[in-house]
Amino acid sequence: EAGVAQSPRYKIIEKRxxxxxxxxxxxxxxxxxxxxxxxxQGPKLLIQFQNNGVVxxxxxxxxxxxxxxxxxxxxxxxxxxxxxxxxxxYLCASSLGYSPGGTIYFxxxxxxxxx
Amino acid sequence: EDKVVQSxxxxxxxxxxxxxxxxxxxxxxxxxxxxxxxxxxxxxFLFMLTSSGIEKKSGRLSSILDKxxxxxxxxxxxxxxxxxxxYLCAAYRTGTxxxLTFGTGTRLQVTL
Numbered sequence: 001e002a003g004v005a006q007s008p009r010y011k012i013i014e015k016r017x018x019x020x021x022x023x024x025x026x027x028x029x030x031x032x033x034x035x036x037x038x039x040x041q042g043p044k045l046l047i048q049f050q051n052n053g054v055v056x057x058x059x060x061x062x063x064x065x066x067x068x069x070x071x072x073x074x075x076x077x078x079x080x081x082x083x084x085x086x087x088x089x090y091l092c093a094s095s096l097g098y099s100p101g102g103t104i105y106f107x108x109x110x111x112x113x114x115x
Numbered sequence: 116e117d118k119v120v121q122s123x124x125x126x127x128x129x130x131x132x133x134x135x136x137x138x139x140x141x142x143x144x145x146x147x148x149x150x151x152x153x154x155x156x157x158x159x160f161l162f163m164l165t166s167s168g169i170e171k172k173s174g175r176l177s178s179i180l181d182k183x184x185x186x187x188x189x190x191x192x193x194x195x196x197x198x199x200x201x202y203l204c205a206a207y208r209t210g211t212x213x214x215l216t217f218g219t220g221t222r223l224q225v226t227l
Contacts, residue, residue, distance in 0.1 A: 004157075033215075040219070041219050041220075042119070042203055042205070042217030042218050042219045042220050043158070043203070043217045044217070045214060045215065045216075048214070055213075056213075056214060091157060091158075103149070103160060103163055104160075104215065105160070106157035106158050106159075107157055108156050108157050109156065109157050
C-alpha cells in the first residue's frame, strides 16, 4: 500500500517569498492533516480536512498560511509571505475516518528553511 | 487548552539497558493516547491505548495507560542502538473538534 506522498522534500526560500507544499494521502483516507514541526518540538496541527471540508484550522496563521483540498484527495499548503519562524518540517498525514481513535499515518515531510 | 507533557526531554543509555518514558496529558473529551517513534523523518506509529491498565506489547516495547492519573509510560527493554530516536506521545480527543495533540518528545540515544 502506498503511503502519504509529499513534495517537495526540501525547500530553501528567502523571507517574504512564497512556497507551496503538496500532499497526496493514502488512497481512501477521508481525513487529511497538515502539521508543522519546529526543530525540538512535537508536531502542531495547522489544519484538518474531512473530505474537502475544513474541520479544524484554529492554529493556522491565516494571514500568511492557506490550504485547500480540492475534490477531497490531494491538498496544498501555501505560505505567503514566509517569515524566518516558518522554518520547520511540514508533515502531511491522513486517516481513514473522521474519528479514527487517533491512528494517523504521516508522510516523509517537507523541510522548509527560510533565510 | 489541551496539553501533553513528556519526560525526560532526553536520555542517554547503554545498549542493553531498560528505559521508561513518561507522558502526562490534560485533554478534554479524551479518547486515546498514542506513541510514535521519529527518526529524522516522519513519525511512525507504535501504539494506541484507549483503556486503563491494559498493557500493549510489541517485541521489546510495551506501553500502558492510566486514565485516572492521566499518564502513560512507554518501556523499552534490552535497548539497541536502533532504538535511538525521538519518541512522541500524543493525546486524541473526540467531539466537534477532534484533535491529536503532541508532546515535545523524548530524545533517546542508545550507546554501545
